[in-house]
Amino acid sequence: MIEYESLNKVNHFLHQKYIEKLEEVLNSGWYILGDNVKNFEKNFSLYNNIKYTIGVGSGLDALVLALKVSDFSPGSEVIVPSNTYIASIMSIIHNQLTPVLVEPNIQTYNIDPEKIEEHITKKTRAILVVHLYGQPCDMSPIVEIANKYNLLIIEDCAQASGSEYHGQKVGSFGVGAFSFYPTKNLGAIGDGGAITTNSPEVKEKLNMLRNYGSLKKYVFDHVGVNSRLDEIQAGFLDVKLEYLDKIVAHKRALASIYLEKLNDRYTLPVEIDGYKNSYHIFPIRYKNRDQLRDYLLGNGVKTEVHYPIAPHKQNALKGLFDKEYPISQIIHNTVLSLPISFSNTISEIENVVEILNRYHGH
Numbered sequence: 001m002i003e004y005e006s007l008n009k010v011n012h013f014l015h016q017k018y019i020e021k022l023e024e025v026l027n028s029g030w031y032i033l034g035d036n037v038k039n040f041e042k043n044f045s046l047y048n049n050i051k052y053t054i055g056v057g058s059g060l061d062a063l064v065l066a067l068k069v070s071d072f073s074p075g076s077e078v079i080v081p082s083n084t085y086i087a088s089i090m091s092i093i094h095n096q097l098t099p100v101l102v103e104p105n106i107q108t109y110n111i112d113p114e115k116i117e118e119h120i121t122k123k124t125r126a127i128l129v130v131h132l133y134g135q136p137c138d139m140s141p142i143v144e145i146a147n148k149y150n151l152l153i154i155e156d157c158a159q160a161s162g163s164e165y166h167g168q169k170v171g172s173f174g175v176g177a178f179s180f181y182p183t184k185n186l187g188a189i190g191d192g193g194a195i196t197t198n199s200p201e202v203k204e205k206l207n208m209l210r211n212y213g214s215l216k217k218y219v220f221d222h223v224g225v226n227s228r229l230d231e232i233q234a235g236f237l238d239v240k241l242e243y244l245d246k247i248v249a250h251k252r253a254l255a256s257i258y259l260e261k262l263n264d265r266y267t268l269p270v271e272i273d274g275y276k277n278s279y280h281i282f283p284i285r286y287k288n289r290d291q292l293r294d295y296l297l298g299n300g301v302k303t304e305v306h307y308p309i310a311p312h313k314q315n316a317l318k319g320l321f322d323k324e325y326p327i328s329q330i331i332h333n334t335v336l337s338l339p340i341s342f343s344n345t346i347s348e349i350e351n352v353v354e355i356l357n358r359y360h361g362h
Contacts, residue, residue, distance in 0.1 A: 002339055002348045004302040007182050009343035011189065014239055018189070021235040033211070033228055036235040043241055044194060048169040050176070052203035054195045055229025056210050059158040059179020062193035063091030065227065066154050066175045067126070069205050072097055076125040078154075081111040083328035084130040086311050088156050091177075092128065099320070100124070101312065103327040107270045109133060109283065113141035120145075126152040131160035131170045133306070134185070134251075134278035135269065139165045139173050146174070157196075161186040162248040164276035171196040180237055185251065185278055185342075186244050188233040247342045251279040254340050254349045258282055261353045267334075281306055282340040289336050291361050299355045304337040 003009075011018070025036060041053040056062050067078070074096040080088050082101035092099040100119050105112040109132045116127065127146055129137045137155075146153045153174025157163070161178060162185055163170045171178060180192035197203055205222070208215050213224030240247075255277070259268055267285035269277065283306065286292045293303050310332040312321040339352060 002301045002352060003341070003343065004304050004337070004339050005183055005341045006343040007187070010187070010341060011240075014236075014243070017239045018236055021239055022232060025232050025235055028231075031231050034231050036231045036238065037229050040229070040234040040238040040241070041194070043238055045196070047241060047244070048171050048176070048196055050169070050172045050196045051198045052196065052200070054197075054203060054206040054210060055234055056193045056195060057227035057229065058191045059177065059181060059193040060087045060091060061210075061225070061227040062158075062177035062179065062195050063087060063128075063154070063156060064094045065206055065209050065225070066177045066195050067091055067095045067097065067128075068209060069175070069202055070125070070152055072125045075123065077121060077123040078126045078128050079111075079116060079119055079124060080128040081130050081132070081328075082312065082325040083109065083310065083331050084132065084156065085158070085307060086314060086316065087158070088128055088130050089311050089317065093317075093320075097125075098123070101321060101325060101328075103325055104132075104331070105138075106327050106330065108135055108138070108272070109269075109331060110135060110137040111142075113138050113145065116142065116145050120149055120151075124149065124151060126154055128154045128156060129174075130156040130158075131163055133269070133283055134160050134163050134280040136160065136163045136165040136170050136275050136277065139168075143173060159184065159280040160278055161280075162244050162276075162278040166274040172198070175202065180233065183280075185247050185280055186237065186240060189236050190230070190233055192229050192233045192237065193227075194229065248278045250342055251340050252277070254344060254346065255279045255282055257346065257349045257353060258284075258338065258340075261350070261357070263357050265359070266356065279340055282338045283335045284338060285331070285334040286336060287334060288362055289334050292359065293336055295359055295361060296352075296355065301339065301352050301355055303339070306335065306337050307332060 044053040157171045158179035176196035180188040209224040213222035
């Protein structure tokens with residue numbers, strides 16, 4: 001069986017270093033917001049060529065706090081892609097703001113810059129872009145629109161650690177929100193997240209917001225939350241960060257096999273000059289996706305569907321959106337994620353290609 005993901009295999013090469021790090025943290029006697037968090041924040045900032053990183057409890061918390069720090073008045077509008085993972089939209093709702101869905105470009109799966117402006121109203125305060133599957137968004141026109149209308153850019157980089165747009169790392173165009181969920185390219189051994197910013201004021205306020213609204217013990221300047229990146233996870237992430245480029249390079253090598261060798265029966269991700277896709281996920285589209293998935297499983301290949309239900313069709317968001325999003329719907333109905341784990345080998349991916357190219361379904 002070719003696994004879709006094997007986290008044990010992915011992290012195996014770091015086991016000894018993780019054990020040493022765990023002992024170091026245990027022996028330190030300092031378990032919350034200590035040196036491991038500080039070191040990881042510093043190193044993650046250096047990696048992304050950005051001034052500040054604030055470690056938090058999860059990717060969703062990163063998005064919630066990235067919006068909360070701006071104190072937008074309730075009901076303010078935030079533009080967000082219609083085909084994103086639901087967490088992007090939930091972060092807007094948690095802040096009592098209004099999500100405004102904009103359809104993606106069918107080729108990149110990312111928000112279509114040409115459709116953003118028509119959705120801007122006098123209530124719009126931010127554009128929340130999502131670098132979906134690891135493919136960077138087309139940031140130049142988005143930055144231009146944000147500047148024109150004085151809007152904040154928030155980047156959902158949950159799936160895009162290591163992605164670049166014309167040499168610039170994602171998460172450095174606005175306020176970046178990252179997830180370190182175990183399956184990510186930079187995955188922890190549990191939950192974790194981070195926010196990136198070049199603003200000292202934003203950094204200062206986020207340091208308070210993640211810690212009950214306090215920087216000084218028992219002195220509270222804001223109504224904050226408890227969302228702190230764990231010392232152990234920060235230590236593990238700092239160990240893995242040194243290998244992130246190696247992980248991304250391996251995944252890009254696997255992607256290039258799919259891109260070169262899969263036949264044209266399948267719609268493949270697009271490679272665009274100047275865009276470095278980190279391939280957290282390798283999505284293909286196929287009309288009878290579920291049949292194809294069954295065929296692959298029957299031939300020893302595990303796959304995933306990211307995501308079977310479009311956000312506007314989810315029960316949790318019922319009544320929020322009164323229109324259809326046909327492009328999003330096409331993607332959710334036809335997308336299938338192929339194995340592209342750091343644990344997958346080149347020969348396994350060549351095998352997947354051969355099995356896919358043999359398929360003669362409808």
